[in-house]
Amino acid sequence: MAKHKVTVVGAGFVGATAAQRIVEKQLADVVLIDIVEGMPQGKALDMMQSAAVEGFDTKIIGTNNYEDTANSDIFVVTAGIARKPGMSRDDLLNTNAKIVGSVVEQATKYSPNAIFVIVSNPLDVMTHLAWQKSGLPSKKVFGMAGVLDSSRYACFIAEALNCSIKDVRAMVLGGHGDTMVPVPQFSTVNGITITELLPAEKIEEINNRTKHGGAEIVKFLKTGSAFYAPSSSAVAMVEAIVLDSKRILPVCALCNGEYGIDNLYCGVPVALGANGIESIIELNLNESEKKSLQSSAQAVQTVVDKLALTVG
Numbered sequence: 079m080a081k082h083k084v085t086v087v088g089a090g091f092v093g094a095t096a097a098q099r100i101v102e103k104q105l106a107d108v109v110l111i112d113i114v115e116g117m118p119q120g121k122a123l124d125m126m127q128s129a130a131v132e133g134f135d136t137k138i139i140g141t142n143n144y145e146d147t148a149n150s151d152i153f154v155v156t157a158g159i160a161r162k163p164g165m166s167r168d169d170l171l172n173t174n175a176k177i178v179g180s181v182v183e184q185a186t187k188y189s190p191n192a193i194f195v196i197v198s199n200p201l202d203v204m205t206h207l208a209w210q211k212s213g214l215p216s217k218k219v220f221g222m223a224g225v226l227d228s229s230r231y232a233c234f235i236a237e238a239l240n241c242s243i244k245d246v247r248a249m250v251l252g253g254h255g256d257t258m259v260p261v262p263q264f265s266t267v268n269g270i271t272i273t274e275l276l277p278a279e280k281i282e283e284i285n286n287r288t289k290h291g292g293a294e295i296v297k298f299l300k301t302g303s304a305f306y307a308p309s310s311s312a313v314a315m316v317e318a319i320v321l322d323s324k325r326i327l328p329v330c331a332l333c334n335g336e337y338g339i340d341n342l343y344c345g346v347p348v349a350l351g352a353n354g355i356e357s358i359i360e361l362n363l364n365e366s367e368k369k370s371l372q373s374s375a376q377a378v379q380t381v382v383d384k385l386a387l388t389v390g
């Protein structure tokens with residue numbers, strides 16, 4: 079048995095791919111749970127039958143029953159509906175709020191001390207809701223978005239510079255939507271900030287493509303949204319927790335005054351380890367970055383307020 083138990087809720091595109099990556103990397107044993115009967119069981123069995131070829135000793139089971147998730151260390155919540163062309167992440171609000179709320183209630187019943195990595199959209203608001211429903215300290219409930227948005231940013235930077243992606247470190251803060259804030263001064267190629275390597279117009283172009291990176295994929299897929307990079311990003315967070323590596327990653331975390339944001343979930347850099355969020359890191363942003371982060375937080379707040387009106 080692996081040392082850790084991770085439950086992935088939602089066995090759709092993001093969930094099943096995340097589960098696959100976790101067992102293949104041998105990070106933890108995995109429980110894959112969904113409301114659709116038979117589907118998580120079938121996918122889990124299929125993954126187990128790849129173990130001999132891929133060479134992993136971690137185990138995965140599929141289920142529709144929360145009793146099987148008991149004593150999980152981490153829940154990765156991907157349950158909910160995905161976007162279709164023309165939809166914003168906020169259009170998923172009411173449907174996914176009901177789903178995420180019930181998932182967290184059931185999950186905490188059998189694993190009262192687990193860490194929650196939320197992936198369902200609209201991300202920042204679903205994370206806020208999950209925290210409220212869980213009754214857990216905020217360092218144990220956070221969302222996956224910054225790693226994904228930064229990974230998209232890194233991809234476009236490497237493409238523009240024709241350099242190795244391995245040397246690129248990119249930073250995107252703020253809410254997981256059109257208002258997200260790519261931060262060029264903290265985005266580097268092996269320590270060299272991209273403002274020294276790319277003209278301002280090119281950086282602006284890459285920033286915009288990053289902000290609409292998810293929509294670009296939805297437009298191609300037509301029937302759903304991205305899942306390879308989202309699952310990779312969620313698993314990077316699981317890895318930091320399981321290995322207690324204290325990696326510095328942009329994560330959707332509850333801010334209590336940091337960056338002038340109060341009592342609101344928003345994408346900020348954190349150190350991630352065995353306890354969840356070990357600390358929030360405050361970067362010295364310039365005036366325009368500060369302003370952009372403030373308006374991104376304001377956009378998240380508007381949706382939080384909308385949800386408060388809907389679910390009481």
Ligand code: APR
Pocket residue numbers: 087088089090091092093111112113114156157158159160161170174177180181197198199200302303304305308
């Ligand atoms: N409990 C468990 N699973 C659920 C529940 C629930 N209450 N409600 C729905 N699901 C499952 C669905 O049955 C489906 O298998 O969630 C899964 C979602 O999978 P997909 O439709 O393939 O969506 P996916 O692309 O994985 O996206 C999931 O992540 O990135 C976000 O915006 C995206 O909110 C969406 C979520």
